Amino acid sequence: MHGYANPTRFLSLASWLTPLLLVSGAVLTIGALAWGLLVVSPDRLMGETVRILFIHVPSAWLGMGGWSGIAISSAALLIWKHPLAAIAARAIAVPGMVFTAICLATGSIWGRPTWGTWWVWDGRLTSMLVLLFLYAGYIALAQASARDGGSIKIPAIFGIVGAINIPIINRSVVWWNSLHQPPSLTAGKSAIDGEFLVPLLIAVIGFSLLFGGVVLMRMRTLIAEMQVEARLRRRALADDGPQNQPIQRRRVRDA
């Protein structure tokens, strides 16, 4: 585990793991969505709207899983000062926020025909919206500290503190009366019929593999950006004409 904190070793691992995750994730996701959207029969009460399940549930899982990843990376950064931990957390944030937004949007579209409303301020929906705002805050904070050379500890602390929202989202439908239904999948028990459950689980695995591939891609991009920046800075220092320095640095920042 610690061995892969070394960026060189990580890059050689990521160079073959990234396409593997992306391709297998795309195959599973397309297969599960085709199965879920075209093949399974409609639900006894919800009818065709049940098909949103196959996008909504994996997105919710990744939205919450993404923040858990940010929190774990942040803890690793603060405790062991892994050079890759901060990069991993930054790489997770954007796809995590995208899936949280997809979860909220598909839930809203499902809620209109099922509940009779697009949105209510119940415990589950509100805590999930808070997660979206936490992501936005984290991305802004991490971007600012990376760009302006601030302490990377600040977004790490934010990532750990924000993790308190994850158990709250998970338990919100159990602790409080909410319009959102209680969990259908609990340890060893499923209230979802097998016909829906199998494509749903495949979709969850496929979405997760895709997510992992995107995160690895973004980590490689962030590492490459940092290497370019460091190289340009060195070259600018060695350069005879110091007037070139600010221009070159600005170009990197705009990229």
Place this chain on the structure above:
Amino acid sequence: MSTVKAKHQRLVLVVLALVAIVLAGLFAAYALRNQANYFYLPEQMSANPPEVGQAVRLGGMVQAGSLEWLEDGVTVAFVVTGNEEASVPVQYSGILPDLFVEGSGVVAEGSLQTDGTFLASNLLAKHDENYVPRELEGLHANDAAQQAAETVSYSE
């Protein structure tokens, strides 16, 4: 040696911080227990009735056999039950959500009247955690009957 010590110190600090954050979150959630409820259950409403005319939400199950249309043709009356014996009669005039049927969950927005009836201005259907394809609906009915029997014997 000193780096190992610093590493352990950071580990302890982060773990302590995590414990403190989790405790703070649990306390906050505990304090919010009643405020963060989206609706009152019938037993909560009868134990601690809101003021007449105050806007509240009532949630529970539509009691089987209680649903009836009033003579004006647009008002529907039914009884909402919770986990306990208490129940609240509800009246509502308007378009019913598709999933609104007897024996399923409902959240009614409105206010309590002087006669104890809950006058709803909006109805939301509450979906339960069960997802069942149409083909298996009959099977589900058997399951439901079995579940109901178990529940009855449990409550006695």
